[in-house]
Amino acid sequence: MASPHKTHVDATRRPKKMPVWLPYLQSIRESKRGVFDFVFNGGEESIPADEIQSIMVYGEADTALDTRILTKICSRGIPIIIHRRNVERSIIITSGPRADHDDTLSAHLLKRAQSRTCTHVARQLLKAKMRSMTYLLTAADLPGNASVDKLRNIEAVHAKAYWDAWFRRLGHSEWHRRSKNPASETLDAVSKFVAGITLRWITYHNLSPFHGFLHTPTDYPTLVYDLMEPYRGLTDYIVLETMLRTADETKWTPHCIAAIKGWLSTKTYVPLTRQIVTNHELMHGAVLSLKFYLLGRQRIYHIPLPGKPQGGRPAKVEFKLYGRHAGRTDFWAEAGRVSQTADIGSLIAIEPAPWPPASTGTDNSEIEGTQAGPMTTVEGAGTSIPVPDVSLLTATTVRQDFSPSQTSRLPTARPDSTTAKPVSLTKVVTGRPMRPTPTLPCDYCIIDVETTGVVPSHDVLIELGALRVRSHRPSESFSCLISTDSPVNETIRSMTGLSSEQLKAEGVPLATALTDLLNFIGADTVIGYNVGFDVRFINQALFNLGSDPLVNPTVDIARVARKLLPGRDNYKLSNLATDLGVAGPISHRALADCETTARLIGVLYGHDSSKRHSREKIN
Numbered sequence: 001m002a003s004p005h006k007t008h009v010d011a012t013r014r015p016k017k018m019p020v021w022l023p024y025l026q027s028i029r030e031s032k033r034g035v036f037d038f039v040f041n042g043g044e045e046s047i048p049a050d051e052i053q054s055i056m057v058y059g060e061a062d063t064a065l066d067t068r069i070l071t072k073i074c075s076r077g078i079p080i081i082i083h084r085r086n087v088e089r090s091i092i093i094t095s096g097p098r099a100d101h102d103d104t105l106s107a108h109l110l111k112r113a114q115s116r117t118c119t120h121v122a123r124q125l126l127k128a129k130m131r132s133m134t135y136l137l138t139a140a141d142l143p144g145n146a147s148v149d150k151l152r153n154i155e156a157v158h159a160k161a162y163w164d165a166w167f168r169r170l171g172h173s174e175w176h177r178r179s180k181n182p183a184s185e186t187l188d189a190v191s192k193f194v195a196g197i198t199l200r201w202i203t204y205h206n207l208s209p210f211h212g213f214l215h216t217p218t219d220y221p222t223l224v225y226d227l228m229e230p231y232r233g234l235t236d237y238i239v240l241e242t243m244l245r246t247a248d249e250t251k252w253t254p255h256c257i258a259a260i261k262g263w264l265s266t267k268t269y270v271p272l273t274r275q276i277v278t279n280h281e282l283m284h285g286a287v288l289s290l291k292f293y294l295l296g297r298q299r300i301y302h303i304p305l306p307g308k309p310q311g312g313r314p315a316k317v318e319f320k321l322y323g324r325h326a327g328r329t330d331f332w333a334e335a336g337r338v339s340q341t342a343d344i345g346s347l348i349a350i351e352p353a354p355w356p357p358a359s360t361g362t363d364n365s366e367i368e369g370t371q372a373g374p375m376t377t378v379e380g381a382g383t384s385i386p387v388p389d390v391s392l393l394t395a396t397t398v399r400q401d402f403s404p405s406q407t408s409r410l411p412t413a414r415p416d417s418t419t420a421k422p423v424s425l426t427k428v429v430t431g432r433p434m435r436p437t438p439t440l441p442c443d444y445c446i447i448d449v450e451t452t453g454v455v456p457s458h459d460v461l462i463e464l465g466a467l468r469v470r471s472h473r474p475s476e477s478f479s480c481l482i483s484t485d486s487p488v489n490e491t492i493r494s495m496t497g498l499s500s501e502q503l504k505a506e507g508v509p510l511a512t513a514l515t516d517l518l519n520f521i522g523a524d525t526v527i528g529y530n531v532g533f534d535v536r537f538i539n540q541a542l543f544n545l546g547s548d549p550l551v552n553p554t555v556d557i558a559r560v561a562r563k564l565l566p567g568r569d570n571y572k573l574s575n576l577a578t579d580l581g582v583a584g585p586i587s588h589r590a591l592a593d594c595e596t597t598a599r600l601i602g603v604l605y606g607h608d609s610s611k612r613h614s615r616e617k618i619n
Helices: 067-075 104-112 115-132 148-170 182-204 222-244 249-264 279-294 332-341 490-496 500-506 510-521 531-544 557-564 573-580 590-604 614-618
Strands: 018-023 027-032 035-040 043-048 052-058 080-083 091-093 267-270 275-278 375-380 383-388 444-451 461-470 473-481 525-528 554-556
Touching (some): 018 035, 052 182, 067 080, 080 182, 115 148, 115 222, 115 279, 148 222, 182 222, 182 249, 182 279, 222 249, 222 279, 249 279, 267 279, 444 490, 444 510, 444 531, 444 590, 461 490, 461 510, 473 500, 473 510, 473 590, 510 531, 525 590, 531 554, 554 557, 557 590
Parallel strands (some): 018 052, 052 080, 444 525, 525 554
Antiparallel strands (some): 035 043, 080 091, 444 461, 461 473
16 A cells, blocks of 8 residues: 555645555656656555655566666665565665664564563553454453463463354354364464565564564564454454355355455544554554554553544554544544444444353463453342443444534434433343343334445445334335446355346445435434444445435344343354244345344344244243
8 A cells, every 4th residue: 555645644744754655566657857656556656756765565466667767766765675475574675775773673672571561562462452352252351460471371261262252153163263164264364364464564664573572482473473463353353244144165265355355445543643544554553653662762552443533632652654644623523434434443332242251161260360340240040140230331333422514414313212221131031130131212223234245345235125113013114226336246146136237227326225225214223133234334335425424323133132042053143033933035135134133123022922932942
């Protein structure tokens, strides 16, 4: 990616020189004296040589570069770095040795020899990693006085519980992360792909890839795997959603790699530096921040993570990511839209399983520092069961933390007696106390979408469906196909029965479809099965059209099902509906899935008297 977004950077803050990153370079030419034009995959840049600190060329490309151009660039003291994925040493073309006046490598090795520094960096890495995994499991407590070895022990127990939950969510509880299975092979491939990108940043900043802080052996590039940790949960989530939507296991690896590529190019908001950047640039931030910490320019090693705009004074960091500078008060609405449409940005709001989990079979009290988060105890069924503190939980999966503009086409739904109620501890019919379950309003709207893939920034909507419910009874429905030029691959075609030809013949323009859907939903609470997926795609499409996002309260029925029917190996809508006897004749079509979700809600919440005891039989 060409990192100096020259036309977007505030001129008062732009550094005199900046690095230039060129993916899949096609050509370089000198348009006028001292100004070079770069053509690469993604666009063109015309940059004066006086503003270039260095040039990095990466990504495979069959390009013949004129040596005279390379000579002109190098004669101005600009090094050219050529890096291929998973190559430990870059090729550097320069008129002399590449200067590192800060001597970053020496600072890295000296700081690594200090146990206090190692512990601090390891703790920050693990805190960020566990936070990214909270869509499945609450983060473990990391004691301030724990050594690196103790931190690794805590992480090992947490990782086991996380992967158990991950494979259960996938529907293969018999698989394990270290065993040979299709999911592990795909995860390994994704890990190697991301490792190559991280290695590129490490070598560029003159750090040693073999000297990590959390992983201490030096016979493999431990620092690479250290700096991948903060974003493990984000990539794992994309892999999980991609696998759930890809029926053919032989296609998991290529589909997941494609999804990760799409996510890397997706914009996200970073509260730490108050910037809008791509996730590719976000991952660069972990390396950049480590460099500044090791050089003594930062007292704390801060790791940039995706989030939402928030007030207050930000943490003190000495670096900026290579992207648009957000500032303190400008374009907050845009920052809010980006954080709302980000692929993973809303995951932190998803209620995780409590830690330590009861299903790990490990006595976590034996490992120093593995303390549970805020818990309370509920009495019932002759036993005391710890559950998360109710005051820390929310009833919705996607929230809006910024005010919509006055031109918003949707009124902001405010919590009241009809649209949102306080969460309450609910018991299954068997009498077992459960975690809080959102209480449904009497009137709401069920939605579902069909798409060409799982990454909102890369894939597109092809069908919208909605079902209006009044007094817990369906009243009206909405359904439409969307015309698109994006091809429908064979996997999606076999699942939905929709083809590119059918969409072009019967579909309506995206803007028309979204306008009709938003008018149909109005200010209703939005409900769906894995509704966060649907809302992210809708909001990404609205964002691309320059419209305000969907801000209605939401309730995810998939979360409700996991609470009320614990211990199942598979929570796919079709499988769960079949087991409960509410499956329809059609699946993977938007309106049909809305109708199935409506019947499932009737069983889970007891609105359907004919199915009221189905949960007990399933349990």
